[in-house]
Amino acid sequence: MNTKVPQVIxxxxxxxxxxxxxxxxxxxxxxxxxxxxxxxxxxxYDWQKEYTLELKCVERGIRRCRGDQTVKYLLLSLExxxxxxxxxxKGIDCTLFIxxxxxxxxxxxxxxxxxxxxxxxIR
Numbered sequence: 001m002n003t004k005v006p007q008v009i010x011x012x013x014x015x016x017x018x019x020x021x022x023x024x025x026x027x028x029x030x031x032x033x034x035x036x037x038x039x040x041x042x043x044x045y046d047w048q049k050e051y052t053l054e055l056k057c058v059e060r061g062i063r064r065c066r067g068d069q070t071v072k073y074l075l076l077s078l079e080x081x082x083x084x085x086x087x088x089x090k091g092i093d094c095t096l097f098i099x100x101x102x103x104x105x106x107x108x109x110x111x112x113x114x115x116x117x118x119x120x121x122i123r
Contacts, residue, residue: 008040009074017047035064035071042078055082069106073099 008026011019023040026032032040038061045054058079065072076099083091 012043020044020047033064033068033071035061035066035068035075037061038064039071039075039078042075042082046078046082049085051082051085055079055086058082073102076102 008019008022011022023043027037027040027044038057042054042057042061045051045057058075061075062072062079065075076095079095080092080099083095
């Protein structure tokens, strides 16, 4: 993940659409991860109320996630927001199901890691 991305996210959460110049600046960065680029494009489309274009960016961003869980969950939450704006109940149910499965898998992975650490400490 780019080092500046968390700072940009903090500003986005604090100032909302007033952070538009910062999002434009982030998009002008050539070294930006493709998934983060799609996230920022989707944010811009959200401000313009272009929900179908935003949904396309979100879907491309989810496909371009390569091990970066942060942007993946941000994109999934953005997808829920877009589907709600488009009044697509079936899509919302599907996305919530995917998020539930991912959280379940993360919890199981966390449990396995903790169990391995406990086993190593006991030995």
